Every structure is written in structure tokens, then in C-alpha cells.
Amino acid sequence: MNSIATERNLIYEASSFRRDDETPDRIFYRKARLVEHLDKRALRTVEHVIGTLIIEPRPRILDLMASWDSHIPDLVNPELVVGLGLNGEELLANPKLDLRIIQDINEHPVLPFPEASFDIVLNTVSVDYITRPLEVFSEVGRILRPGGLFLVIFSNRYFPPKVIDLWKRLSEQERLLLVADYFSQSGLFEEPSFFVSKGKRRPSDDKYSHLNIPSDPVYAVYAEKKGASSPRAKRPEPFDPEIPGPPPGSPLNQLRGWVMEKKRCPYCQERLKKWLIPLTPFTEWNTDHFYVCFNDECPYFLRGWMTMVRQGNFGFSYRFRFNPETCCMDAMPVPHPNAYRESIVEED
Numbered sequence: 001m002n003s004i005a006t007e008r009n010l011i012y013e014a015s016s017f018r019r020d021d022e023t024p025d026r027i028f029y030r031k032a033r034l035v036e037h038l039d040k041r042a043l044r045t046v047e048h049v050i051g052t053l054i055i056e057p058r059p060r061i062l063d064l065m066a067s068w069d070s071h072i073p074d075l076v077n078p079e080l081v082v083g084l085g086l087n088g089e090e091l092l093a094n095p096k097l098d099l100r101i102i103q104d105i106n107e108h109p110v111l112p113f114p115e116a117s118f119d120i121v122l123n124t125v126s127v128d129y130i131t132r133p134l135e136v137f138s139e140v141g142r143i144l145r146p147g148g149l150f151l152v153i154f155s156n157r158y159f160p161p162k163v164i165d166l167w168k169r170l171s172e173q174e175r176l177l178l179v180a181d182y183f184s185q186s187g188l189f190e191e192p193s194f195f196v197s198k199g200k201r202r203p204s205d206d207k208y209s210h211l212n213i214p215s216d217p218v219y220a221v222y223a224e225k226k227g228a229s230s231p232r233a234k235r236p237e238p239f240d241p242e243i244p245g246p247p248p249g250s251p252l253n254q255l256r257g258w259v260m261e262k263k264r265c266p267y268c269q270e271r272l273k274k275w276l277i278p279l280t281p282f283t284e285w286n287t288d289h290f291y292v293c294f295n296d297e298c299p300y301f302l303r304g305w306m307t308m309v310r311q312g313n314f315g316f317s318y319r320f321r322f323n324p325e326t327c328c329m330d331a332m333p334v335p336h337p338n339a340y341r342e343s344i345v346e347e348d
């Protein structure tokens with residue numbers, strides 16, 4: 001526990017949140033940037049994630065750090081959309097907004113709204129610029145109604161002068177865990193969930209498509225505010241819209257059939273690896289191999305680090321494992337991301 005507390009102190013020390021450009025943000029954002037921050041394919045994914053997770057019929061939405069596009073799909077029918085950002089021209093160009101507020105949340109993290117006034121708070125491709133994340137996440141927790149959703153979406157592009165130093169030092173996978181820690185530190189949210197979409201082909205009309213670099217990755221970390229009354233409708237997990245996953249809410253038997261047929265992970269849809277069971281005199285599995293998800297950005301594996309800590313198993317996570325003989329799906333504990341990879345064998 002002590003070492004975790006020490007690591008936390010290291011993460012949250014002041015130098016982590018310094019930026020190359022320490023002048024007030026309103027100066028950098030004085031010029032309107034009416035540009036798309038991600039390629040078209042990634043933007044479709046962002047809309048899909050937002051559209052899947054908003055299940056309220058008439059939600060009240062805050063777009064925190066808003067610009068000219070809130071990425072809210074037309075199938076969502078909000079009662080109210082408020083945009084809070086730094087550039088008036090960008091906010092005016094945003095057709096989804098009913099109300100526009102200019103406020104620097106790094107200078108003034110207290111949000112100008114009463115408690116429980118929103119169902120949804122969105123923060124898209126901007127979390128890496130927040131210098132006081134613990135205050136901001138607590139504020140979001142205050143203004144959300146219990147059961148309301150805070151959805152943080154990001155990619156791997158940023159304005160270098162304004163990004164926090166810590167962000168530059170972390171891998172993309174570590175950034176997911178950092179944002180999850182922002183949620184946890186506030187104490188106001190349920191355990192966060194993850195969504196990852198990466199390695200997709202860039203649209204052919206994209207200006208970088210000739211360079212053969214993949215589409216911009218889309219990462220999401222999201223959680224509901226604690227305290228909702230139960231029972232209540234569960235938000236569906238977003239799937240990558242371009243890889244058909246198991247039908248949402250599939251019964252267990254159907255899910256087993258899907259995994260058996262596709263040999264893909266039901267949590268991230270990545271191909272499962274055939275994994276030879278090391279010889280041991282103590283266990284009898286009825287098979288000499290499993291299919292295991294070795295994707296380090298699989299939401300199941302990412303969430304596993306936090307679930308295991310909560311259960312007192314520090315430094316462990318688990319991977320999705322499928323037994324092709326019994327069709328049993330379970331969790332394989334792993335002490336670090338490289339563990340047990342030596343038993344991966346090529347597919348037959």
C-alpha cells in the first residue's frame with residue numbers, strides 16, 4: 001500500500017502538470033481553430049462511442065472544453081447542450097450548443113453549475129491539457145446527477161506547448177490508467193470502463209493516407225457517478241463499429257458460440273492467441289491449449305489491474321481465456337503484461 005501511495009505522490013507532484021507554455025490558456029486559444037482534430041474514421045468512432053453510451057431519452061449534456069463540434073450523433077435528442085471552452089468563435093460555430101460559456105478551467109476549476117444539473121459530461125481530445133485534473137473531476141462529479149455519465153475521449157495527438165509534461169512521459173496504455181486514476185481519486189464515480197480502437201486503415205481521401213500510417217487511435221475512459229438508485233438501465237458497452245462484435249447483450253451460450261467461431265476476444269474483438277498450457281502434474285484441463293487475449297489495451301485486462309488491487313492482489317491483472325473443449329470463458333491472472341507470452345503458439 002505504501003509503495004502505491006508513494007507512486008501516487010510521484011504522479012501528482014507539481015512538475016507532472018507543468019507545460020512548455022505556461023502563459024494563460026486564453027492566449028494560446030485566442031485564435032479559432034475550426035479544424036478536425038482526428039481523421040474521419042476516428043471521428044466516426046468517437047460519435048459511435050458517444051451515441052452508444054448516452055441512453056437517456058432527453059439528456060442534459062455538458063461538453064467540457066468544447067469547440068465547434070461536440071461529436072453528438074443526431075440519434076441523441078438532448079434537452080440541453082452546454083459548451084464550455086475558451087474560444088468564443090469556435091463555440092459559436094457549434095450548432096449543437098444551446099448555451100456557450102467561456103471559462104479557463106485551469107485557472108478556475110469550479111464549474112458554474114449547481115449540483116446534479118447534468119446527465120452527461122463529455123470531454124473530447126482535451127483531458128491532456130488539464131493541469132488540475134483532481135479538482136476538475138471532482139467538479140464534474142458534483143454537477144452530474146447520480147448515475148450520470150462522465151465520458152473522456154482522447155487520442156495520441158496534441159498541441160505540444162499546452163500538454164501536461166506527465167502526458168508526454170506516459171505510453172498510450174499508461175494514459176488510459178492515468179485518466180482512470182483521475183476518476184478513482186475523486187471518490188465520486190463507479191469503477192471506470194475503457195474503450196480502445198486503434199490500428200485501423202486511414203480513409204483513402206485522408207491527407208496522410210499515402211504515408212500508410214493508421215487511423216488516429218480512439219481511447220475512452222468513462223464512469224457513472226455513484227449513488228444511482230437501482231434497478232436502472234445499464235449502458236451498453238461500445239464496440240468498434242467497424243469490427244462486428246458479439247451482438248450486444250448476447251446470452252452466454254450465444255457469446256460462447258461467437259468466441260468459438262471467431263476466436264476473438266468478446267471485450268476488445270482482437271484475435272485470441274492459441275496458448276499451450278505449461279505441463280503441470282496438478283491440473284487437468286481436458287485440453288492442451290487455451291485461446292487467450294494478449295491485447296495489452298483490452299478493456300478487460302485494463303480494468304483487471306484496478307479490480308485486483310481492490311481485492312488485495314497488488315500488481316496483478318487478468319486476461320480473457322477460452323477453453324475450446326468446454327467453451328468455458330474465464331480469467332487468467334497475470335503478474336505483468338509480458339507474462340506467459342512464451343507459451344503462445346501459431347494458429348494451426
Ligand SMILES: C[S@@+](CC[C@H](N)C(=O)[O-])C[C@H]1O[C@@H](n2cnc3c(N)ncnc32)[C@H](O)[C@@H]1O
Pocket residue numbers: 025029037064065066067068069070071084085086087090103104105106107123124125126129
Ligand atoms: C483539441 S481542442 C478539442 C475541442 C473539442 N472538444 C473537440 O472534440 O474537437 C481543445 C479545446 O479545449 C479548450 N480548452 C483548452 N484549454 C482550456 C481551458 N484551460 N479551459 C477551458 N477550455 C480549454 C479549447 O478552447 C479548445 O477548443
